[in-house]
Amino acid sequence: MRTLRFLLKKEFRQIFRDKAIVALIFFMPCIQLIVMPLAADYEVRNVNLAVVDHDKSPYSQKLISKVIASGYFRLQGYNSSFHEAFKLIESDKTDLILEIPQGFERNLIREDKQRLFVAVNAINGTKANLGGSYLSSIIGAFNADMRMQLVQQPRYSQFPVIDIVASNWFNPVLNYKVFIVPGILAILVTMVGGFLSALNIVKEKEIGTIEQINVTPIKKHIFILGKLIPFWVLAIIIFTIGLILARVIYGIAPVGSLLTLYLFIAVYLLTVLGFGLLVSTLCDTQQQAMFIMFFFMMVFILLGGLFTSIDSMPDWAKFITRFNPVRYMIEVMRMIILKGSGLKDVLPHLAAVSAMAVVLNGWAILNYKKTN
Amino acid sequence: MEAVVVQNMTKTYGKEKTLAVDNISFSVAKGELFGLIGPDGAGKTSIFRILTTLLLADSGTASVDGFDVVKDFKSIRNTVGYMPVKFSLYQDLTIEENLSFFATVFGTTIEANYDLIKDIYVQIEPFKKRRAGKLSGGMKQKLALCCALIHKPTTLFLDEPTTGVDPVSRKEFWEMLRRLKEQNITIIVSTPYMDEASLCDRIALMQGGKILSIDTPDDIVKAYREKLYAIKANEMYPLLKVLENYPGTLNSYAFGEYAHATFKDQMKNMEEFERFLAEKQLTGVEIKSIEATIEDSFIKLLH
Numbered sequence: 001m002r003t004l005r006f007l008l009k010k011e012f013r014q015i016f017r018d019k020a021i022v023a024l025i026f027f028m029p030c031i032q033l034i035v036m037p038l039a040a041d042y043e044v045r046n047v048n049l050a051v052v053d054h055d056k057s058p059y060s061q062k063l064i065s066k067v068i069a070s071g072y073f074r075l076q077g078y079n080s081s082f083h084e085a086f087k088l089i090e091s092d093k094t095d096l097i098l099e100i101p102q103g104f105e106r107n108l109i110r111e112d113k114q115r116l117f118v119a120v121n122a123i124n125g126t127k128a129n130l131g132g133s134y135l136s137s138i139i140g141a142f143n144a145d146m147r148m149q150l151v152q153q154p155r156y157s158q159f160p161v162i163d164i165v166a167s168n169w170f171n172p173v174l175n176y177k178v179f180i181v182p183g184i185l186a187i188l189v190t191m192v193g194g195f196l197s198a199l200n201i202v203k204e205k206e207i208g209t210i211e212q213i214n215v216t217p218i219k220k221h222i223f224i225l226g227k228l229i230p231f232w233v234l235a236i237i238i239f240t241i242g243l244i245l246a247r248v249i250y251g252i253a254p255v256g257s258l259l260t261l262y263l264f265i266a267v268y269l270l271t272v273l274g275f276g277l278l279v280s281t282l283c284d285t286q287q288q289a290m291f292i293m294f295f296f297m298m299v300f301i302l303l304g305g306l307f308t309s310i311d312s313m314p315d316w317a318k319f320i321t322r323f324n325p326v327r328y329m330i331e332v333m334r335m336i337i338l339k340g341s342g343l344k345d346v347l348p349h350l351a352a353v354s355a356m357a358v359v360l361n362g363w364a365i366l367n368y369k370k371t372n
Numbered sequence: 373m374e375a376v377v378v379q380n381m382t383k384t385y386g387k388e389k390t391l392a393v394d395n396i397s398f399s400v401a402k403g404e405l406f407g408l409i410g411p412d413g414a415g416k417t418s419i420f421r422i423l424t425t426l427l428l429a430d431s432g433t434a435s436v437d438g439f440d441v442v443k444d445f446k447s448i449r450n451t452v453g454y455m456p457v458k459f460s461l462y463q464d465l466t467i468e469e470n471l472s473f474f475a476t477v478f479g480t481t482i483e484a485n486y487d488l489i490k491d492i493y494v495q496i497e498p499f500k501k502r503r504a505g506k507l508s509g510g511m512k513q514k515l516a517l518c519c520a521l522i523h524k525p526t527t528l529f530l531d532e533p534t535t536g537v538d539p540v541s542r543k544e545f546w547e548m549l550r551r552l553k554e555q556n557i558t559i560i561v562s563t564p565y566m567d568e569a570s571l572c573d574r575i576a577l578m579q580g581g582k583i584l585s586i587d588t589p590d591d592i593v594k595a596y597r598e599k600l601y602a603i604k605a606n607e608m609y610p611l612l613k614v615l616e617n618y619p620g621t622l623n624s625y626a627f628g629e630y631a632h633a634t635f636k637d638q639m640k641n642m643e644e645f646e647r648f649l650a651e652k653q654l655t656g657v658e659i660k661s662i663e664a665t666i667e668d669s670f671i672k673l674l675h
Contacts, residue, residue, distance in 0.1 A: 002476060002477060002479075003479070006472075006473060006476040006477070007477075010462070010465065010469070012462050013464075013465060013469065014462065014465065017464050017465075018464065170543040196659070207460070207463065208456065208458045208459070208460035209460050209461065209462055210457045210460075211426065211454075211460045212454070212456065212460045212474070212519070213477070214426055215424050215425070215426065215449055215452065216449060216477045216478060217446065217449045217450045217478065218473070218477055283455075370425075370426070371425055371426055371427065371428055371445065
């Protein structure tokens, strides 16, 4: 125990003596947590729109102003022919073309029906998709308005109508930040913990200090624990800072129990650090360790459900995510912070992460050889 | 009693099976100051790493203080002190922190074994708050020696402790080793410097993974039977060429400001040789008979 205490003392001394690293460890995640949610946002605004109005009637004017007034679109062209408007798409000045045919007003009133044409530049799939559906829903609303004015509604509708009203739970105003901040916090803690631990033992190998350690009677598990605990403590501190930032800046306070959240992060960090230490024992240089960590971090993040839903992934990808600790962390963060899930709800996640922690740390201890 | 026994030890590296240690056997008595002398690549470090349980030999057996290096590696790690070639203490920790760290790792304290390191430690004590990375080469060596001694090892392995250290510090270092020997600590030291060889009790001359000769420095020199001459001329390079071509030459090589040479028939007619040199237009020729050094013995063994 005395040896372990001294190992820890030594590790902390080394970490805090490198002022640049300390700054990086604490400031980098804070800045990322402040900047990233603002930029990484799926809400599509400022969709560029060109209108080809062949009708030039009060109705078509009304429709156009309704579209612009929604705030999602920016009118980039008001052209007389589709051909002209298409040039704007080609030069990337606009994303959408709305073509209003001649006789739009007349046909809408007289024949109760009219067709509009919407052309979408689908190079940016998300923007095209959302822009198109925003436009459809605005046109739909316009249609309903017009009918209210034109048609005297009978007391009861002739046709049975099922009206669907959706109510959004856990994130009532569909604020994207509420969704993304807990996920980003999970990623940041993972990155700091993973990279620090992965580079640590390798650094001792590179500098040669491991030689001196290896001829001492230090037990392997004590040595690994001495490497694990300092980063575990650091990551917990960063996590706490992140939670405070989320509360102060984004107003996101965990609905569920903090105790459950910390219990989970404590176990989860053992997994991440164990993985880092395993990489560290496998590699000979910091460069190797860095690249391996980079590879896995990319996979973990992209298959972690931070940006894209895991449910919509193909089956093989879904299978891979089962071995991705980050996936469990992001899910649990959202469950506890947004939904208020209790310990019972996250037990399966906790079990999966614990199993990984045991395997990875055990492997790291076995793989750390004092003799070669 | 033998402190270190090595029997038929062989070690190869990589797929090509490059021989680093080639069927070596030797033993070191308790309290002896034993030197492994040889150029880079002679296999000195491999032997050290095998004896300190950092490396496994391909074949052969070795023991330190009666403990087998494979079976009883745990006991060996408790009893030996090792100082690798490369400075391998924590550069970002201070002298004091490094020392107390290694003391703790071995389950002891600085105070418990202070008398053992006292002579060395007092020299670096004024800088004890300085980080190890900021020390001069000689101070680093002293600190490394302190750290290797802090658990009162029975056997001390020093791998090229004086490489890259200035001549004064080198001399001091060897004086420290002499004093440690008095404490009955077995010391095995390796060095590429032949002049340090004579400071050991016994030495093994090594080359290409093999031991060429093991003996006391005096006996190694005595084993040099040929009469050795130091020859000097104003034109050194032509002189070396001429010595090579002289039919009576056994062996010749540059040695500092002189050329050293041995001759067939122990050079009975010196006049003929001097005439030969004069014919070759060499001026300021000086020939004297000298005692062989360890380096001469080493060069002879190589041929």
